[in-house]
Amino acid sequence: MRKRKNAVLLAVVLGAACVSLAGCGGKEKEKRELTVFNYGEYMDPDMIDQFTEETGIRIHYEEALTPEEMYTKYKSGAIEYDLLCTSDYMLQKLIEEGEFQKIDMDQLEYKNNIGERYWEFSKAFDPENAYTVPYFWGTVGILYDTTKTDGPVDSWDVLFNGKYAGEIVMQNSIRDTFMVALKYLGYSLNSDSEAELREAQELLLKQKPDVQAYLVDEARDEVVAGNATMAVVYSGEAYLGHQYNENLAYVVPKEGSNVWLDSWGVTKYCDDLDAAQQFLDFLCREDVAKKNFEYIYYSTPNEAVLASLSEEERADESLVPPDDATENCEVSVQMSQETTDLMDTLWKELKAD
Amino acid sequence: MIKRKNINKRAWFSSPYIIWVVGFTVIPMLVIFRYAFTAREGGFSIENVLALFDPIHFKALLFSLKIALGCTVICILLAYPMVLAMRRLNLGQRGFALFIVILPMWMNFILRILAWQMILSPNGILNFIVQKLGLQPLAIANTGTAVMIGVVYDYLLYMILPLFNAIAEIDEDILEAARDLGAESLTIFFRIILPLSLPGLLSGIVMVFVPSMTSFVISDILGGGKMQLIGNVIEQEFTKSANWNLGSGLSVTLMIFVLISMAFTMKNDVEGKKSAIW
Incomplete structure (x- = not known):
């Protein structure tokens, strides 16, 4: 084993020597590369090839499922990622831990394609808009079957009043489910008050017998298949659900909800900031953003793409949330360790009941 | 040399x-x-290892034990008649019967559990049949019953195989002698077959009890996230709460529990006969 270790060490030293020699030989010949870390199925794969064709910069593409998984993989340091796309609160955590470097926004020719509104959303976790570039965004709301509901569905109340007992699917995620209860009670979804969180838990405990299941990705499918009347889902899921079953509708309840934002950041390991910025600029470009939008069908912050959509697409609230729908919405931010622990415990109590 | x-x-x-x-x-x-044995903030700590006795975790452990015990008992009750029937088959038929028993294992376990979800869901295959028969639809999906069906389905094979090996070895002459001496079928079962199949039964119990106690995927999929086994708690600590220390602490204590139950089974082994796994 010891010998093995030495061999690895030798290889690393030799490798480093080669790189430094190549550096002396002239920068033009050096192959430019970027290691990109993104959620699964969150970019049109053709765009990666197109970027390499246009710029000659090679992309190593890596995927993960959840922000937590991404964080764990990134922190383990096994791969030095240059660019990373993740969600609001996780971005905040990474910025606070000094994992990101500042982006020179003036170098991004197409950054104005991203609407002012989304740069404002970003300020919740990136106050100076210095570290992140918005990629996709959306809301959390209720996906429901219009043939099985009677009366308006415009409030979280439908999940708690017992009218649809046994017909409700909630998110199997601590923050998303607490968000629903907190918003219904009129509190902030970023509440760190123990009393408010306990009140939310009490409400969820009372609701549990009415809940058919706590699911993540299958939440949408259960409504599509007619097994459940309504489910708490992400807006992108709602759009896809509507494609399968046109009786489905999506609403962001009037009490407000969560606006989520997935953005790109450049990590501290990136030593070719110019290449990274070229990549970000590429993603902001209208034709590329449109291709990605058509691949993913989440709401795009790219106003050039929005302007090119058909009337029908633009009228779909799950695809293009109107301004007033997000009025009472908040971006979720990273909670203190203490609050996170409390929520974990409250969640386990809820599940154990 | x-x-x-x-x-x-x-x-x-x-x-x-x-x-x-x-x-x-x-x-x-x-x-x-x-x-x-490390606190999340660093430094030695025994807190995470003792966390299993925290009321929430202990509740999940008790529920896991309940599922595991129920599953083991049901598996035994299902496996004995099955194996006794298989014993009567000739060699070729036996091979075919074993093949049928093992066949589902050729498919990925998650897929099989997802299939059960389809069968049991409110608008699923089971309720379709039930309603065709003019009966009230069943609400099995997302309950403890669904989880029980899932674990029994998944682990029954591990009861059948060792039991079959033990029972197939019993000499027919012994049974015939018993019959000649006037023993009833029940007597033969309890006085001869059961004691002689004990090694197989014990390894079957270990192989069914342990994994059904520690599973988390089945309860997640068939329990609709409403059923919390100790495995689900550990999974949450690792994947959602990013508290690897607590997750590991719970795992270690659970492992000790499992080892104790296995030692107990081994100790009760019959007269030096080792309980061979297969």
Whole structure:
């Protein structure tokens, strides 16, 4: 084993020597590369090839499922990622831990394609808009079957009043489910008050017998298949659900909800900031953003793409949330360790009941 | 001298296995132990290892024990008649019967559990049939019953195989002698078949009880996230709460529980006969 270790060490030293020699030989010949870390199925794969064709910069593409998984993989340091796309609160955590470097926004020719509104959303976790570039965004709301509901569905109340007992699917995620209860009670979804969180838990405990299941990705499918009347889902899921079953509708309840934002950041390991910025600029470009939008069908912050959509697409609230729908919405931010622990415990109590 | 050398040489054949076990079992286990005895802020701590006795965790453990016990009992009740019937078959038929029993294992376990979800869901296949028969639809999906069906379905094979091996070995002459002496079928079962199949039964119990107690995927999929087994708690600590120390602590204590129950089974082994797994 010891010998093995030495061999690895030798290889690393030799490798480093080669790189430094190549550096002396002239920068033009050096192959430019970027290691990109993104959620699964969150970019049109053709765009990666197109970027390499246009710029000659090679992309190593890596995927993960959840922000937590991404964080764990990134922190383990096994791969030095240059660019990373993740969600609001996780971005905040990474910025606070000094994992990101500042982006020179003036170098991004197409950054104005991203609407002012989304740069404002970003300020919740990136106050100076210095570290992140918005990629996709959306809301959390209720996906429901219009043939099985009677009366308006415009409030979280439908999940708690017992009218649809046994017909409700909630998110199997601590923050998303607490968000629903907190918003219904009129509190902030970023509440760190123990009393408010306990009140939310009490409400969820009372609701549990009415809940058919706590699911993540299958939440949408259960409504599509007619097994459940309504489910708490992400807006992108709602759009896809509507494609399968046109009786489905999506609403962001009037009490407000969560606006989520997935953005790109450049990590501290990136030593070719110019290449990274070229990549970000590429993603902001209208034709590329449109291709990605058509691949993913989440709401795009790219106003050039929005302007090119058909009337029908633009009228779909799950695809293009109107301004007033997000009025009472908040971006979720990273909670203190203490609050996170409390929520974990409250969640386990809820599940154990 | 030469002989010894040969043995030494042959010992090398085990090296791939040893590398495998050290790399993928022993080292990860040590890492888990390290995490378990470290507080999240660093420094030695025993808190995470004792966390299993926290009321919430203990409740999940009790529920897991309930599921595991129920599953084991149901598996025994299902496996004995099945195996006794298989014993009567001739060699070719036996092979075919075993093939049928093992067949589902050729498909990925998650897929099979997802299939059960489809069968049991409110608008699923089961309710379709039930309603065709003019009965009230059943609400099995997302309940403890659904989880029980899932674990029994998944682990029944591990009861049937060792039991079959033990019972197939019983000499027919012994049973015939008993019959000649006027023993009833029940007497034959309880006085001859049961004691002689005990080694198979015990390894079956271990192989059904342990995994059904520690499973989390089945309860997640068939329980609709409403059923919390101890496995689900551990999974949450690792994947959602990013508290690896607590997750490891719970795992270590659970492992000790499992080892105790296994030692107990081994100790009750019959008269020096080892309970062979297969």
